[in-house]
Amino acid sequence: MKKYLVFAGVFCVSFLVFQAAAGMIWTLFYTPDISAAWQQTGALSSETMLVKASAVFPFIIAVTSLTVTFGLTRLFRKRTAG
Template identity: 35%
Template sequence: MKKYIIFAISFILLFVLFQILSGLVLTYAYTPDIEEAWKMSADAPQETIIRSSGSSFLLTLLIAFAAATITYFIPKKLYSSLY
């Protein structure tokens, strides 16, 4: 059980770190097209509606954590059934 707790904590920390680093790299590499944005702004509505899609990061983290948990226990089940 101790191994699993260490695995789970390290997985969550690495997952969050990689998400932040990938966001930084993608933000740094993004170059906006100003002319295209200006052309598209002519058709934009005058009012802005802000909608939240919820906590998609939390859902992604939970799904990844569930996958990692299943992956952690599969080899143990396979080895115990073989030996």
């Protein structure tokens, strides 16, 4: 049970760190198109439009988090055993 809790905890932390880092990187490299936004101000609607996001990038983050978690838990087991 202890191994499962350690694995789950490390996975949650690494997943949150990778998600936050990806958000920071996307924000850093985002360049808004001011002229296109200014032209759309006359046709603003009162409805909210949701944009469909890709499921590939969160999957990549989850797989990367699993890989990091697996490596860290193996390292943790080696240090506690030895």
